[in-house]
Amino acid sequence: MSGIFWYGWGDLYTCVSYSCSDTSQLRRDITDSVADIGYNAHCLFSKGNVEEAVRRLKSDKVDGDMGLTRDHFRLACSDLYVHISLLFSGLLTHGTVRDEIGMNTVIPISKGRKGIS
Numbered sequence: 001m002s003g004i005f006w007y008g009w010g011d012l013y014t015c016v017s018y019s020c021s022d023t024s025q026l027r028r029d030i031t032d033s034v035a036d037i038g039y040n041a042h043c044l045f046s047k048g049n050v051e052e053a054v055r056r057l058k059s060d061k062v063d064g065d066m067g068l069t070r071d072h073f074r075l076a077c078s079d080l081y082v083h084i085s086l087l088f089s090g091l092l093t094h095g096t097v098r099d100e101i102g103m104n105t106v107i108p109i110s111k112g113r114k115g116i117s
Contacts, residue, residue, distance in 0.1 A: 045088040050081040 057070040073080070091097055
């Protein structure tokens with residue numbers, strides 16, 4: 001078993017070039033590929049965008065699924081805003097969202113109008 005692993009690991013380990021020029025070419029290829037799919041500087045969320053959105057969240061709101069409240073975000077350290085901005089920028093750039101993020105909960109609230117039961 002260890003021999004099979006060793007040969008498989010050896011192939012995987014040696015398939016990546018150590019050459020600086022090869023690495024630079026790979027970086028250029030990835031940059032060109034990203035540019036081809038429509039990514040641009042307008043697709044980014046900044047830490048400031050996230051901070052402003054958190055400030056605008058209404059109090060006593062809960063996401064309904066994970067139990068996160070406004071206070072979880074409001075009282076968090078500023079590093080969280082950086083990570084959230086990177087998450088949203090990545091989601092926008094790659095054009096995909098996990099099912100858990102797209103899930104939402106709607107809770108109907110009666111307005112107490114007369115004549116409607």
